[in-house]
Amino acid sequence: MLEELQPGRLWVQYADQSFLSFRFGTRMTVIRLADGGLFLHSPTPLSKELAGALRLLGPVRFIVAPSRFHHLHLGPYIKAFPEAEFHGTKRLLTKRRDIPWKGVLSDSTPAPWQGDIRQVQFRGSLILDDVVFCDPKADILILTDLVQFHECREGSLHALVARMLGVYQRYAVPRDIRLTIWDRDAARRSLRTILRWDFDRIVLPHGPIVPANGHRLMARIMQRLN
Template sequence: MPSQLRKIDENIWVVEDSFVILGVKGSVRMTIVRFGDGQLFIHSPTMIDDQLSDQIEALGAVARIVAPNLFHHLFFMACAKRFPNAQCWAPKGLAEKLKGELPDHQLLDDGNPVVSSGELEQIALKGHGIRETVFFHSPSKTLITADMIYHYQGDQYPSETLFFRLVAKFGELSLPFYHKFAAGDKSVFLAGIERAKAWPFERIIMSHGAIYEGIAAREKFAQAWVGLLR
């Protein structure tokens, strides 16, 4: 069955999908934001067939496609080909990782904003091996991240459930333990996390696990980082 758009708030949608790597099936989420000018931003694209493409184009024109870190790129090239007029954005190092098999793109960096209207803010989390950039959609008070935090609730695929029981606190908004080893420059990385914690978000959309909503979202996010990298 083709994936479907699900509206989360005004001008923000998600698509729930899956992927298979080395025979292991996992869930993944794409986020789509529509700006005031009607243009669309696609974060961490999933597989997009003709039916889903029609649904997306009914929302507006796809103008920006983002691979948010060095691991969320599986469907990036296909998405860029489907929406050839969109600007593509990727972290430094992804072109080298994929041996140049990337569309023309701009590098994700705080000094090179994906959107300059103020509707979407971004922080490049430097000092961490996956080189993720996180985003804050201010109109909906939503933090958008790929792999910085998870919220697994037991409705995932069996192999995925087993994996995340091993790497994070299953059933809670929590961090995978490997952040401790992936943060090569902890002081630089934590400075970025501190900036992200200051955003007034009330929802967290991550690429894996249940979306977390509520006025405690920011507090829970902050608590999750306490002690992990100290």
């Protein structure tokens, strides 16, 4: 269920998901902070088995919704982890008033995880409000929707759409997202911040984990936005 990527430090959990009749995956990232508490990024559907596995790793302290689109599974976590703090992007605070938000995600890393994780909000897009995270101790960059890689059956409608978006069997910023980037200078500043971080692997919800050379991949993506 939980796949360990960094011994004693970072785990991921993959789940199937559907959107507009297309089936594709999503992925939660779990980081154990220095104090032993857990940081949950982009929660996936919560089962009894998953809740139990998380409790075995440590107390769930922070539950993070890093994008206006990654909030669907938050509800059950409120009851399962009543002591946890919920943090989301500014747009989510008004979109999901049923969530007991504790903080707003931005370029400023909150003090509770400042020593463990780095973050920056990708700016310049009319629709995308992703907050990108990096765990330097694990050499891992954690994305949401900024970069995608769609694995789907050749000849399917999903494959056709993925090709149109430029993300069929390749890592890229989807074309529909690129078209919403109205402030390219702001987007470049966000990407430059990301490239100043030390990371080799990339975890993303929509696509396979990048096992190596992730920094080089992000540099190529930045060039395409120029």
